[in-house]
Amino acid sequence: MAKLGFFGGHNGTNESGASGNGLNEKAVAKEAATIATNYAKRCGHTVINAFGSDINGRCNAANSNNVVGVLEFHTNAGGGQGAESFYCAGANDSKNLAQKTVNAGAIKGLKNRGVKPDTSTRFGRLGILRDTKASAVLHELFFIDSASDVKIWKANKTAIVESITAAFLAGLGLKSTPSGSSTPNKSGGGGRAWIVGDKVKVIAAATHYQTGEKIPSFVKGPTYKIKQIKSVNQSRSKRAYLLDSINSWVLEQDCQLVAYK
Numbered sequence: 001m002a003k004l005g006f007f008g009g010h011n012g013t014n015e016s017g018a019s020g021n022g023l024n025e026k027a028v029a030k031e032a033a034t035i036a037t038n039y040a041k042r043c044g045h046t047v048i049n050a051f052g053s054d055i056n057g058r059c060n061a062a063n064s065n066n067v068v069g070v071l072e073f074h075t076n077a078g079g080g081q082g083a084e085s086f087y088c089a090g091a092n093d094s095k096n097l098a099q100k101t102v103n104a105g106a107i108k109g110l111k112n113r114g115v116k117p118d119t120s121t122r123f124g125r126l127g128i129l130r131d132t133k134a135s136a137v138l139h140e141l142f143f144i145d146s147a148s149d150v151k152i153w154k155a156n157k158t159a160i161v162e163s164i165t166a167a168f169l170a171g172l173g174l175k176s177t178p179s180g181s182s183t184p185n186k187s188g189g190g191g192r193a194w195i196v197g198d199k200v201k202v203i204a205a206a207t208h209y210q211t212g213e214k215i216p217s218f219v220k221g222p223t224y225k226i227k228q229i230k231s232v233n234q235s236r237s238k239r240a241y242l243l244d245s246i247n248s249w250v251l252e253q254d255c256q257l258v259a260y261k
């Protein structure tokens with residue numbers, strides 16, 4: 001459990017942002033911060049938003065609450081496409097985190113524009129990165145003046161923001177998958193898709209192996225490594241995992257992530 005600051009850019013009463021294609025940055029940023037907050041809460045964390053506070057208010061809220069990470073959402077504008085993350089120039093923690101964030105946010109067809117130091121902006125500095133004590137990232141979700149970016153955003157906003165949030169939490173060394181989620185591997189629902197070598201548990205509610213036999217109770221609890229993966233179309237699952245030591249196929253809906261490889 002940790003306390004985090006997830007903010008919407010331009011969400012102060014007297015701040016305004018960019019607009020385009022029927023969207024405005026202030027509303028998109030708030031919506032993204034809200035999706036991120038709900039996701040982090042499902043992972044067991046506490047989140048402050050300080051909606052309505054200007055940039056100084058957001059920095060003060062982060063510092064006075066001693067958050068361990070700050071993530072502020074924005075949308076880009078000016079004739080480009082894709083996602084990019086800003087870091088505090090000179091701060092390696094911020095740069096590493098920004099790299100993870102932008103990789104996780106450049107999905108569903110959004111281009112990856114990489115990371116940039118805050119000193120490269122027209123302001124020369126970004127307060128949300130410089131005036132907060134915690135590791136901080138400012139993430140530009142997409143270009144609000146790009147019709148194709150907006151289309152991708154509208155169709156995939158939850159998946160995009162949850163992917164970013166999971167990567168941000170994992171980058172801070174925090175729990176990044178929701179507790180008791182029955183479909184933690186659902187696309188976009190918590191970090192990357194599972195691969196061979198990832199560690200999982202079989203959830204308490206599981207009843208049958210993918211192959212039909214009953215799952216004995218001793219199977220639920222220990223941690224297993226994924227040995228093999230196959231595609232299925234069974235119940236609510238699209239994949240099944242062959243787990244080591246029990247050497248049995250378990251549906252993805254019955255597995256819960258313990259740790260990535």
Ligand SMILES: [Zn+2]
Nearest residue numbers: 009017074075
């Ligand atoms: Zn902005």
